[in-house]
Amino acid sequence: MAAEGAAMIGGGAQFSSGSAPGGCFDVAVVGSGIVGLGAAYAAVRRGLSVVVIERGARITGATIRNFGHLCIGAQTGEARGYADAARELWLRLARDAGFWLRESGTLIAARHDDEFRLIEAAAAGGGIRLLDAQELADAAPVAPGVAVGGGVIETDLQTDPRVAADRIAGFLAARGVEFRMRTSATGVSSGRVDTTRGSVSAGTVVVAVGHDIDQLLPHVADDAEVERCALDMMRVQAALPKPLGAPLLTGWSLVRYGRFARLPEAVFVREHLHRQRPDLAAIDLNQMYTQLPDGSLLLGDTHVRDSVASPFQSEDAQQAILDEASALFGIAAPRVIERWQGVYASAPRDFLRCELDPGVYALAVTTGIGMTCGLGFAEHVVAAATDISAPA
Ligand SMILES: Cc1cc2nc3c(=O)[nH]c(=O)nc-3n(C[C@H](O)[C@H](O)[C@H](O)COP(=O)(O)OP(=O)(O)OC[C@H]3O[C@@H](n4cnc5c(N)ncnc54)[C@H](O)[C@@H]3O)c2cc1C
Structure with missing residues (x-):
């Protein structure tokens, strides 16, 4: 039987959250999202003892x-480096921890010539295959006549985010990582994490609390100009004309992701979309889709940046998401199964990384690509902090 307050996640692996304070570890990680899990994985692969301190009773x-979309080939620069590293880690974790992940690539539907020209320009860099209108119609369940063509980003992966995080945590627990759930970090300093269940000693401390960095380390968040970005999402049952074999992006996605957004052709796409649909521009829509193994479809998403995420979700924005899905797929209104809000850290730079005190690191992916880059980013930071190379 589980001890009082203990949490069962990760396929039955037990995570302590009861009375066991203290302890001495090589590495203490605060936060059990993908960045914290990535840091724990990087540390345990290097033979280090690891504790993960998590405020929640489960990973939530x-x-x-999110969409579970690992959009590696849409990144550029520093993000692309982390994304490439993360790709290898995702593939290895899916195999070792046993969760669903597919080497799906990403489909892009271009509904206007300027969107197609943008994909064409990005494809010149390699790793993107162009599709004409018929090829796109063969590959994706878009309504006839809606798209002028599109592309496939070949490097990309898809997972089910609801399952993957739990499985990774279970796998790490089985490898000796100690998870202390329902335990909030209240302060960090060299060699020490203070928590609501006592203090923990550790040679290296990694703070990976996502947008909650504005609460635990407000001065760090202020310096990096971190805001909270709140997104509306939903899961629906939709009568698609055929299964969606890969995440599907639209022009609204292209103007966000670095590899496309930085090209001169993106200016025309952005201008066109904003002129044609100011209503969708106003909710900062990223119109994209992923299909889960059970056939349900994830739809999203809107973006509101502020110092606090409003608890109130606009029904007009949610209706717009549903209407756009109906138009793109040529289907009746999908049946909504679930709606939720997600929040991530947002800042002018894509990654926040700093050494607060010797051996104490704060990291956050400060744009909406943490699933894509988080494992690689955490690996990079832990490798540098410990100066130990990971076994192959
Ligand atoms: C709706 C939505 C869609 C997205 N889609 C995608 C996508 O398709 N692809 C992609 O690459 N990215 C996507 N993202 C972004 C991605 O999900 C995030 O960047 C990433 O999950 C952030 O991971 P994290 O570990 O930093 O934060 P989180 O997952 O938020 O984890 C932080 C953890 O820290 C814990 N914590 C906070 N404070 C404390 C404390 N004081 N003590 C102990 N624990 C604490 C929290 O409880 C939480 O479990 C999306 C995000 C959202 C919201």
Whole structure:
């Protein structure tokens, strides 16, 4: 029987959350989202003892609220480096921890010539295959006549975020990582994490609390100009004309992801979309879709950046998401199964990384690509902090 307050996640692996304070570890990680899990994985692979301190009784942050879209080939620069590293880690974890992940690539539907020209320009860099209108119609369940063509980003992966995080945590627990759930960190300093259940000693401390960095380390969040970005999402049952074999992006996605957004052709796409649909521009829509193994479809998403996430979700925005899905797929209104809000940290730079005190690191992915880059980012930070190379 589980001890009082203990949490069962990760396929039955037990996580302590009861009375066991204290302890001495090589590495203490605060936060059990994908960045914290990535840091724990990086540390345990290096033979280090690891404790993960998590405020919740289960993993419920941005890491389980997203599309599960690992959009590696849409990144550029520093993000692409982390995304490439994360790709290898995702593949290995899916195999070792046993969760669903597919090497799906990403489909892009271009509904206007300027969107197609943008995909064409990005494809010149390699890793993106262009599709004409018929090829796109063969590959994706879009309504006839809606798209002029599109593309496939070949490197990309898809997972089910609700399952993957739990499985990774279970796998890490089985490898000796100690999870202290229902335990909030209240302060960090060299060699020490203070928590609501006593203090923990650790040679290296990694703070990976996502947008909650504005609460635990407000000065760090202020310096990096971190805001909270709140997103509306839903899961629906939709009568698609055929299964969606890969995440599906639209022009609204292209103007967000670095590889596309930085190209001169993106200016025309952005201008066109905003002129044609100011209502969707006003809710900062990223019109995209992923289909889960049970056939249900994830739809999203809207973006509101502020110092606090409003608890109130606009029904007009949610209706717009549903209407756009109906138009793109040529289907009747989907049946909504669930609605939720997700929040991630947002800042002018894509990654926040700083050493607060010797051996104490704060990290956050400060744009909506933490599932894509988080494992690689955490690996990079832990490798540098410990100066130990991971076994192959
Ligand atoms: C709706 C939505 C869709 C998205 N879609 C995608 C996508 O398709 N692809 C992609 O790459 N990215 C996507 N993202 C972004 C991605 O989900 C995030 O960047 C990523 O999950 C952030 O991970 P994290 O570990 O930093 O934060 P989180 O997952 O939020 O985890 C932080 C953890 O820290 C814990 N914590 C906070 N404070 C404390 C404390 N004081 N003590 C102990 N624990 C604490 C929290 O309880 C939480 O469990 C999306 C995000 C959202 C919200």
